[in-house]
Amino acid sequence: DAGVTQSPTHLIKTRGQQVTLRCSPKSGHDTVSWYQQALGQGPQFIFQYYEEEERQRGNFPDRFSGHQFPNYSSELNVNALLLGDSALYLCASSPDRGQGYTFGSGTRLTVV
């Protein structure tokens, strides 16, 4: 039973560029949430997708956007990258009425 898969694992981008991160949820999970984790910090909620719509959003600017596809997979897009966007981006899936997230291994984004 595959868990949550994320791609790519590492990425280096230049300030001002755009990036797309991808996530495939665990089989049977229909809710996908994205988190940003800076070094030494706890994961910060970006947004959550359910039934292909953004259901909740954290305190992140509009430069952060996402999408969920009919097969429940999801993308996180970040435009106009800033140095401060460098972080580990985690995708987590859950059944809509379940308990606990299953996290992917994350994408380490470095903005230079």
Added chain:
Amino acid sequence: GQQVMQIPQYQHVQEGEDFTTYCNSSTTLSNIQWYKQRPGGHPVFLIQLVKSGEVKKQKRLTFQFGEAKKNSSLHITATQTTDVGTYFCAVSGGYQKVTFGIGTKLQVIP
């Protein structure tokens, strides 16, 4: 939204010693979740507590939810080097949105 504070932020223990991390809130929590993140890894769900005064055990780990549902603790008995990592408490709010604390980083000295 619901927020939680965790203490301590860092803890060094000798292998074999016990370890406890605490999670506190100023408001009544609907539930509390605990996650473990190994160095270089991703958070792994450990448990969810829902009931007032609930106590659950997983081998050497004991999880408690306070009677007032405003605090929780994770206690590890006789730590091992495999316990190294950061332990996060988190609150699941509406639509399964999970808000994480800052975490307690545990170092175990062999």
